Amino acid sequence: MMPAKYIYMDHAAGRPVDPRIIEAMLPYEKSFYFNPSSVHSSGQGARKALEESRAKVAELMNAPKKESIIFTSGATESNNMAIKGVAYRNKDRGTHIITSSIEHMSVLNPCKFLATRGFKVSFLPVDKYGFVDLESLEKELTDETILVSIMYANGEIGTIQPIKEISKIVHGKKAQLHVDATAANGQVPIDVKDEGIDLLTLSSNDMYGPQGVGALYLGDGVRMEPIIHGGGQERGLRSGTENISGIVGLGKAAEIARMEMRAESERLSKLRDKLIKGLLETVPYSFLNGHPTKRLPNNVAVRYSFIEGESILLNLDMMGVAASSGSACTAKTLEPSHALIAIGLKHEEAHGSLLFTLGKQNNEEEADYVISIMPDIVKRLRAMSPLTPKELMR
């Protein structure tokens, strides 16, 4: 039986904006169109809203001062700015950058670009859970290394990296640590001071804020070039008139996340574990991607042998459930997700991967429904697959 309401479990792809955040943004959309660079009082009102949001974002990550926060158009821009900005500004000190093999494309591709512009880039391997290999990190770090970029958590397999440990190793040399916290922010408490993070990327939508706005935290010792040049907004590091309503939304999202994250993450972790257990118990040849406990509270990443992810998604959609997959066929390229390959999955295993990312609206009843429909979907597709072993067909 179809659920009364469509079940949305694809929060890594996009989140509904929290009504309280829309409420906070509305005045700035409707009648508060002023430019914070203007001298008149209306412009100064916009400036005030901008700075209040900056303080809220700083507070969420325990940044020592609000001036450390630069607003951007989202995580992709923040990552580009961090990596290219630091690389260009510090190339007199060194030209070596280290990152991992499971980073988001907005980290990997700027690094690959820099590799064509005279920089040397090392891509660290990960283990079967997706943890960055710390011995390789120590081995690769030299006096030439200026930047290490490691994600806080991977959105596709959920694994949370030991950032504090990584930071200690990075700071053993003169390098600085950039952390892409897009997937983790708003789910896991992050403390840039305590964890020794020099640059941190976050986006608004991952905290139920509007799309198209994000931020980059810059620690005191960080020197960087802007990648967008212009009128000198955001301390000259990110020119362009500020997206006031978006930034107000991000500020509100940070404020709500700071207040509610702990309780919500605890609730989601239980829901996550229930879903993982139920999905794996009811279907043979099913496996968890990523680490069982050191994972994002909302991340349920599983894989089924002998069948392909997109077919599972289409079946789920027909049954009223939205999920995602790391499968080749759903992406713009024909390769399976690089993160799934990096943790050692064979291509055909990666193709059978399925990702549920939970959010505020999801509840136990929805998890029960998903668990109840999955065995039949898998059975149906396995009956169709030439790869399914005969004994499973009986």
Place this chain on the structure above:
Amino acid sequence: MYSEKVMEHFRNPQNMGEIPDADGVGTVGNPVCGDLMTMYIKIKDNRITDIKFKTFGCGAAIATSSMTTEMAKGKTLEEAMKISRANVAEELGGLPPIKMHCSNLAADALHAAIEDYYKKQKAGKGNEN
């Protein structure tokens, strides 16, 4: 993303399964790429009297398999050899461009099954037909 026709075949695939005593079997694709198809055909008097498929792959892979079996059933071998990937896609009301190459393999699997049948004929097997 997919046409209604593709979804119809995905929801209710036609001729899914195996033919244990098939006269020709053709497999194309590779699980590494995410698409693998096997076609089974029964031949009588130079015509495809029965055809079944098994497919590992995405929605397009399953729908093109189903559509190809529908198109090939009852056709002479010569007619079936003329069914192309483009014909199959057209009958389905089009496929997303990225799926045209990676998942639209069913016509190739059909041709491989027919070639397998010819080969077996030449080898002197399957003379009972």
